[in-house]
Amino acid sequence: MEGYQVDALDFLLKPINASAIERVLSKYLLIQPKFESFLIVEDHMGKQHVLELDDLILVEVNKRELRLVLADQDLLIPGTLARFKESLDQRFVAPHRSYLVNLNHVESMGKEEVILSSGVKVPLSRRSAKSIQKAFIDHYKGSAFYD
Structure with a gap:
């Protein structure tokens, strides 16, 4: 019964052999959601950039200009936050109306900010706090231990 409560994918009986592990891992790879790991954006000069989504840490909007903060650079592109968010997956959340953050790069959350x-x-609006905290917990559920 507990297996259903924790969304168990499968079970392994001891002694565990390599073929059983391979079977379970293959099953996991078949059902896990598939996402594009890159995005192509165009800057103000018309130059196209290929971005690894894992490297995209933060997106900030100021009027109709987006600042993309990547692991190794900042990039300015025209656009709106709402439109840009449409091209991203669920690991990107909006803690504030001017920001999107990659949950893979969130270290901690307070009552008023995301670190x-x-x-x-990054500021955390009161209106978004509960949904962002839930997204943070859901994102790491199963891959991290927390109290």
Whole structure:
């Protein structure tokens, strides 16, 4: 019964052999959601950039200009936050109306801010706090231990 409560994918009986592990891992790879790992954006000069989504830490909007903060650079492109969010997957959330953050880069959350692995602090609106906290917990559920 507990297996259904925790969304168990399968079970292994001891002694565990390599073929059983391979069977379970293959099953997992078949059912896991598939997402594009890259995005192509165009800057103000018309130059196209290929972005690894894992490297995209933060998106900030100022009027109709987006600042994309990547692991190794910042990039400015024209656009709106709502339109840009449509091209991203569920690991990107909006803690504030001017920001999108990659949950893979969230180190901690407070009552009024989200702290990223780079040390950057992003404001957390009261209106978004509960849904962002839930997304953060859901994102790491099963891959991290928490109290």
